Amino acid sequence: MRTQIGIVGAGPAGLTLALLLQRQGIEAVVLERRDRAYVEGRVRAGLLEQNTVDVMHRLGVGANLDRDGLPHDGISLRWQGETLHVPMRELTGRQVTVYGQQYVVRDLIDACGERGVPVHFEVDGVELHDLAGEPSITFDDGAGRQTLSCDLIAGCDGFHGVCRGSIPAGALREHHFTYPFGWLGILAEAAPAAEELIYAWHERGFALYSMRSPSISRLYLQVPADESIETWPDQRIWGELQARLGVPGWRVEEGPIVDKGITPMRSFVAEPMQHGKLFLAGDAAHIVPPTGAKGLNLAVNDVRLLSEAIGRYFSAGDSSGLAGYGEAALRRVWRAQDFSNFMTQLLHRLDDGDTFGSRLQLARLEQLRRSTAAITNLAENYVGFPATDDF
Numbered sequence: 001m002r003t004q005i006g007i008v009g010a011g012p013a014g015l016t017l018a019l020l021l022q023r024q025g026i027e028a029v030v031l032e033r034r035d036r037a038y039v040e041g042r043v044r045a046g047l048l049e050q051n052t053v054d055v056m057h058r059l060g061v062g063a064n065l066d067r068d069g070l071p072h073d074g075i076s077l078r079w080q081g082e083t084l085h086v087p088m089r090e091l092t093g094r095q096v097t098v099y100g101q102q103y104v105v106r107d108l109i110d111a112c113g114e115r116g117v118p119v120h121f122e123v124d125g126v127e128l129h130d131l132a133g134e135p136s137i138t139f140d141d142g143a144g145r146q147t148l149s150c151d152l153i154a155g156c157d158g159f160h161g162v163c164r165g166s167i168p169a170g171a172l173r174e175h176h177f178t179y180p181f182g183w184l185g186i187l188a189e190a191a192p193a194a195e196e197l198i199y200a201w202h203e204r205g206f207a208l209y210s211m212r213s214p215s216i217s218r219l220y221l222q223v224p225a226d227e228s229i230e231t232w233p234d235q236r237i238w239g240e241l242q243a244r245l246g247v248p249g250w251r252v253e254e255g256p257i258v259d260k261g262i263t264p265m266r267s268f269v270a271e272p273m274q275h276g277k278l279f280l281a282g283d284a285a286h287i288v289p290p291t292g293a294k295g296l297n298l299a300v301n302d303v304r305l306l307s308e309a310i311g312r313y314f315s316a317g318d319s320s321g322l323a324g325y326g327e328a329a330l331r332r333v334w335r336a337q338d339f340s341n342f343m344t345q346l347l348h349r350l351d352d353g354d355t356f357g358s359r360l361q362l363a364r365l366e367q368l369r370r371s372t373a374a375i376t377n378l379a380e381n382y383v384g385f386p387a388t389d390d391f
């Protein structure tokens with residue numbers, strides 16, 4: 001088999017890249033380890049920046065998003081029984097849209113099918129070869145071992161994929177930060193009791209109120225990093241959500257829990273995101289804690305930049321965009337790392353054995369109430385800075 005771009009991973013990064021390339025007349029083949037139902041059912045992110053929505057529209061895959069997505073003009077911060085509304089649209093002129101990652105992935109896979117972009121599910125044993133010369137990917141597809149020769153490879157296979165590990169030791173610099181807590185997330189068949197997201201600071205730990213549709217709520221609780229989901233029966237989850245999020249006259253709407261799990265919280269960046277003819281994108285190159293809602297949006301921004309650089313390479317033989325891809329993508333990645341770390345450190349119980357950290361958090365929250373500059377800074381970062389050529 002031969003193609004121009006071999007893409008490993010059918011998550012948001014890999015699928016969006018395949019479609020962006022197809023629009024430019026560039027061939028790609030996507031290789032995915034899991035089956036289609038698994039990939040389309042994976043509940044993860046759900047908050048799309050305007051930039052991400054714009055990419056979906058540019059690809060002509062925005063019809064379901066326009067019908068079912070929930071545009072939000074702001075978020076609320078809640079602490080010590082008080083609520084501060086952050087009017088993002090008023091402060092920045094931009095908004096965000098709530099639309100589950102599983103629906104994004106479903107819409108992208110449907111579009112690949114309609115446009116003849118090959119996505120091979122359930123491939124095993126992916127290995128990359130000759131990254132500096134004539135690259136190829138070998139894999140098992142049930143019919144035997146296959147070889148896909150390509151001009152370039154896009155490693156879009158997430159944090160636990162194989163592409164980053166194919167780069168020789170010493171060629172990448174890795175930056176890590178692991179938080180001592182995780183998020184217990186649930187999906188519940190309950191009509192959201194709020195129209196916008198509520199981020200709550202609480203002595204018992206952080207909680208987040210969000211939603212996926214007018215009948216489905218998505219809620220999170222800060223829990224210790226090594227927590228087992230078995231110790232959290234549904235009743236305990238609802239009790240804790242009410243304690244951390246509830247205020248006089250307002251309660252979290254409860255309903256059957258249809259999905260629950262615990263996600264570790266980490267920050268990670270691999271620089272320079274490329275090696276020879278391999279280009280990393282999305283979670284394969286960087287992870288952010290979900291407090292800033294940036295993971296999916298960064299993945300889409302990476303492949304927007306990468307597809308433009310690949311386009312220039314094939315149309316004009318200009319490889320400067322490819323050479324500068326990692327540097328360009330990392331500018332937004334580090335901005336998002338800083339913002340995600342800021343939101344995480346602002347809102348989570350720090351368990352540092354002292355009250356100093358929590359008093360600083362309250363002083364910072366109070367500053368957001370008093371300072372237009374401070375709250376505008378938060379709003380600008382949250383909605384995402386406009387996409388330009390290199391950011």
Ligand SMILES: Cc1cc2nc3c(=O)[nH]c(=O)nc-3n(C[C@H](O)[C@H](O)[C@H](O)COP(=O)(O)OP(=O)(O)OC[C@H]3O[C@@H](n4cnc5c(N)ncnc54)[C@H](O)[C@@H]3O)c2cc1C
Nearest residue numbers: 009011012013033044045157158161282283293294295296
């Ligand atoms: C449990 C969880 C919850 C999250 N919650 C949020 C949230 O609430 N908000 C937020 O903004 N972000 C969240 N994120 C982050 C967000 O979902 C990711 O940033 C986003 O999925 C990145 O997209 P991606 O395409 O880079 O990687 P992925 O979505 O991870 O896609 C990678 C794909 O590659 C495939 N793959 C892996 N290895 C191989 C291999 N060897 N061969 C072939 N295919 C392979 C995988 O099966 C997968 O389909 C969450 C992530 C996780 C794991």
